[in-house]
Amino acid sequence: MDSDAKFEVLQERVNPKEEITVDFLDEIAVSAVITECTVEHVGLLMETRLFPLRQYLCVPMSKIVLDEDQAHNARVPEKPPRVGRLRLLIRQNCPRWI
16 A cells, blocks of 8 residues: 555544554554654654653655454544544654654
8 A cells, every 4th residue: 555545544534533553573552643744744742651641753655554443442432433444554663742
């Protein structure tokens, strides 16, 4: 899938209320929201494992593979529920929490 096709899918999911699942090479099932999206990169606000904080991460489109998480449903109050939520497979290690 090229960057333009990924952009089309991700652009619909830019919503601070819609959580997605993010998998890295060294860590899986991190909850995040998409804050911004361009053809070159995606901005994510990820939940940290240790503290009730969120960390911002900007990932190039070339490192992203799109998939669907069947274990969770997408819940957005203004929209009807979707079966399965978006899963991003990021081909890099998870950044260490600062």
